Amino acid sequence: MAAAFAISGRSSAATDADIVIVGAGAAGIAAAQALRAAGRKPIVLEARGRVGGRAFTDNSLGPAYDAGAMFIHWAERNPWVQIARELRIETAEESWGGGFRVFANGRPMADADRRRRRDTFNQIDRRLETVDLAARDMSIAELLGDLGPDSAPVAASGLLLSIGEESSRISARDYQRLWSGDDLVIPSGYGDLVTRSAAGLDIRLNEPVEAIRWDGPSVTVASRSGELRANGCIVTVPVGVLKAGAIRFTPELPAATRDALTGLHMGALTKIAFRVEGDRFGLTPGASLLEAGAPERMMNFDMFPDGKDIVIGYCGGDYARKLSEAGTQEARAHVVDLLATMVGADFRKAVKAVSFPAWWTDPFSRGSYSVCDPGHENAREALAQPIGGRLVIAGEATAGGGAMTVGGATLAGRAAATALARLKA
Structure with missing residues (x-):
C-alpha cells in the first residue's frame, strides 16, 4: 500500500498510460471500447482472473448457468441486443413452459x-401509479404501509427476487423511474457474451487496484x-x-461524491445451483417452484431449465445475506433440506455438486x-x-433508469468514456 504514496514528490507530467479503467465488467469493457473508437489507448485493470464482473456464466457444475446477470432487460433499447447480433450470438424470449407451483413451508399452497x-x-x-411522490421520497415499505401488517410484507416480498433488498431500504422514487420493457435471455450465457465482447482490449487480470491519486497533472493508479x-x-x-x-483515494473523494x-x-x-442427476421428481423441465411460506424467506427454484441436470435457487435481502455469510456448505444443507420437503426426500441423493456465487461476501462485488x-x-x-476533470466513477449504479442491469452499466461506461475522451493525450 505504501507504493501509492511514492509519487507524492514527483513533478513530472509524463504518463505511463493514456486512460486507466478500473474493472473489466460491462461498464469497463464499454468504456474501453468507446475510448479506443475515439483513438485513445485505454488499459483495463481487473482484480479477478476473468472479465465480466457480475455477468458470469458458470460452467463449474457441467451444465452452464448465469450465476450473475441473466436477462437483457428493456430489450427494446438495451445495447446488448445489438452487441449479440454483431457477434452472431442468439437471443431468445424467456420460456415459462414448465409450469409454476407455490409452496408454503415446503407444502403446496392452497x-x-x-x-x-x-x-x-x-x-x-x-x-406507484397513484401515489404522489412530488413532495418527498419514501420507502416501498412506507408506500405499502396502509395495506396492514399481514399484506404489506407479502406485497413487498417480490422485490426480494428482483431488487434483492428489503422494502424498507428501497427508494420509491428510484424504483418508479427504473426502465421497463421486454426481457430476453442468451441461451449460451449472458456472462459468456460479455466476455466475448471484450476481445482485443488491453485487459490485465489479477490486478486489484489499491489506491488512486488524482490531485496532480495526472492520475496515478496503484x-x-x-x-x-x-x-x-x-x-x-461496484x-x-x-x-x-x-x-484508497488521495485526496479523499469530494464531499458530493461521498454523500452520493x-x-x-x-x-x-x-x-x-445444484447439479442434480437421475430422478426429475415428476417435474416438467423448466418448472418454477416458489417457496413463499414466510415472505422474508422467499426462494424461487428453476427446475432443470432447458432440460439440463441443474436446479437453480434464487433469494434476496437479509435471508440471502445470512445464507452467504453462513458459507457454501451450510447454505447447501439448508436449501437441499427445503427442496427435499418440496419434491421428495430422494432429492438429497440426486444432488451431486453445488455452486454458490455469493456476491454479498465476494470482496470484488460486496453485493x-x-x-x-x-x-x-x-x-x-x-x-x-x-471528479477533478480526470476521474469518473461509472457502472450500473450511475445508470439512472438503467440501474441494476448490464445494459445500464454499458451505457454508463460509454458516457464516462465520452467525458474523458476530450482530455489531451
Whole structure:
C-alpha cells in the first residue's frame, strides 16, 4: 500500500498510460471500447482472473448457468441486443413452459391463499401509479404501509427476487423511474457474451487496484504490479467495493461524491445451483417452484431449465445475506433440506455438486447491484459527476433508469468514456 504514496514528490507530467479503467465488467469493457473508437489507448485493470464482473456464466457444475446477470432487460433499447447480433450470438424470449407451483413451508399452497397472494403482489405497481411522490421520497415499505401488517410484507416480498433488498431500504422514487420493457435471455450465457465482447482490449487480470491519486497533472493508479500514471481514470468497481474502502483515494473523494455513496448500498440477490442427476421428481423441465411460506424467506427454484441436470435457487435481502455469510456448505444443507420437503426426500441423493456465487461476501462485488436509500434518489446522478476533470466513477449504479442491469452499466461506461475522451493525450 505504501507504493501509492511514492509519487507524492514527483513533478513530472509524463504518463505511463493514456486512460486507466478500473474493472473489466460491462461498464469497463464499454468504456474501453468507446475510448479506443475515439483513438485513445485505454488499459483495463481487473482484480479477478476473468472479465465480466457480475455477468458470469458458470460452467463449474457441467451444465452452464448465469450465476450473475441473466436477462437483457428493456430489450427494446438495451445495447446488448445489438452487441449479440454483431457477434452472431442468439437471443431468445424467456420460456415459462414448465409450469409454476407455490409452496408454503415446503407444502403446496392452497389455491385461495395463492390468489390472495397474487392480488396482493400487484399492489406495488398500483400504489406507484397513484401515489404522489412530488413532495418527498419514501420507502416501498412506507408506500405499502396502509395495506396492514399481514399484506404489506407479502406485497413487498417480490422485490426480494428482483431488487434483492428489503422494502424498507428501497427508494420509491428510484424504483418508479427504473426502465421497463421486454426481457430476453442468451441461451449460451449472458456472462459468456460479455466476455466475448471484450476481445482485443488491453485487459490485465489479477490486478486489484489499491489506491488512486488524482490531485496532480495526472492520475496515478496503484495495483498489485505497481503504479501507472495516466491522463485520466474511470473507476467501474461496484458501489459495495467503494463503500468498503478497498480503493484508497488521495485526496479523499469530494464531499458530493461521498454523500452520493452514502445514499447507495448493495442489494443481495443470490443464486445457489445444484447439479442434480437421475430422478426429475415428476417435474416438467423448466418448472418454477416458489417457496413463499414466510415472505422474508422467499426462494424461487428453476427446475432443470432447458432440460439440463441443474436446479437453480434464487433469494434476496437479509435471508440471502445470512445464507452467504453462513458459507457454501451450510447454505447447501439448508436449501437441499427445503427442496427435499418440496419434491421428495430422494432429492438429497440426486444432488451431486453445488455452486454458490455469493456476491454479498465476494470482496470484488460486496453485493449484487446498487439500491438507492429512501430520500437519496439523486445519488446516482451525483456519483456520475466527473471528479477533478480526470476521474469518473461509472457502472450500473450511475445508470439512472438503467440501474441494476448490464445494459445500464454499458451505457454508463460509454458516457464516462465520452467525458474523458476530450482530455489531451
